[in-house]
Amino acid sequence: MNKVYSIIPIDKTKSPDKVVLLTFDDGPKQEVTLKPLLDTLGKHHAKAIFFVNGYRVKAHPELLKEINDRGQVIGNHSYDHIMLGKEKEPKVRDQIERVQSIVKEVTGKTPVFFRPPFASSNDAVRKVAKDNGLLYMTWSNGSLDWALGTKVQNKPQAIIDNVMKQLHPGSNILMHELPWTGQALDSLLTQLEAKGYSFVDPNAIDVSLK
Numbered sequence: 001m002n003k004v005y006s007i008i009p010i011d012k013t014k015s016p017d018k019v020v021l022l023t024f025d026d027g028p029k030q031e032v033t034l035k036p037l038l039d040t041l042g043k044h045h046a047k048a049i050f051f052v053n054g055y056r057v058k059a060h061p062e063l064l065k066e067i068n069d070r071g072q073v074i075g076n077h078s079y080d081h082i083m084l085g086k087e088k089e090p091k092v093r094d095q096i097e098r099v100q101s102i103v104k105e106v107t108g109k110t111p112v113f114f115r116p117p118f119a120s121s122n123d124a125v126r127k128v129a130k131d132n133g134l135l136y137m138t139w140s141n142g143s144l145d146w147a148l149g150t151k152v153q154n155k156p157q158a159i160i161d162n163v164m165k166q167l168h169p170g171s172n173i174l175m176h177e178l179p180w181t182g183q184a185l186d187s188l189l190t191q192l193e194a195k196g197y198s199f200v201d202p203n204a205i206d207v208s209l210k
C-alpha cells in the first residue's frame with residue numbers, strides 16, 4: 001500500500017498493477033444485507049476487507065463468524081463509529097482495542113487492518129493503531145454508496161458509475177454493507193474483470209509498519 005492508500009505490487013515482475021482492493025464498512029448489520037455481498041464475492045473468487053464496528057459485532061457475532069467462515073478478512077473500524085480525531089488517547093485506545101478483543105473472541109483472529117470512521121484521525125489514532133500492529137488506511141476510490149438521500153440510494157448503477165469514474169490501478173474501493181451495494185456488486189465486479197482488473201487478496205498486503 002502506498003501513502004495515498006492505493007495498492008501497489010510488492011514485486012512488479014511477479015504481480016499485476018491492475019488490481020483493486022474491495023472494502024465494506026460499517027457491518028455486520030443484517031443477514032439480508034451481508035449475504036448478497038458474501039455470495040457475490042464468492043462467485044467472483046474475490047476477497048475483501050470488512051471493516052466492522054464493535055457494537056455491531058456484539059449484537060451479531062454470528063454474522064462476523066460468517067464473514068470469517070466465508071474466507072473474507074475482518075478489519076477494525078472502531079467500537080462505536082465515532083469521530084476518533086476529536087478524542088484523546090485513552091478513548092481512542094478503548095475504541096480500537098475493544099474491537100481487537102471482540103473480533104479475536106468471535107473468530108480467533110486479531111485484525112491487522114484499521115480504517116477510522118469518517119477518515120477522522122489525529123496522532124493518537126495513528127499511534128494506537130500502530131501499537132496494535134494495525135495497518136492504517138482510508139481509501140482512494142469512494143463509491144459514495146453511503147451518500148443517503150442523494151443520487152445513490154437505491155440506484156446500484158450510480159455506485160458502479162462512481163467507482164468506474166475513479167478507477168485507477170490499485171484502487172482502494174470504499175463501499176458499505178447496504179442493500180443497493182449488494183445489488184450493484186455482481187455487475188461492478190464483472191465490469192472490473194472486463195477491464196482486466198483482478199481483486200487483491202488482503203492477506204497478500206504487506207502490513208509491516210515502516
Ligand SMILES: [Zn+2]
Binds near residue numbers: 025026077081117118
Ligand atoms: Zn464507517
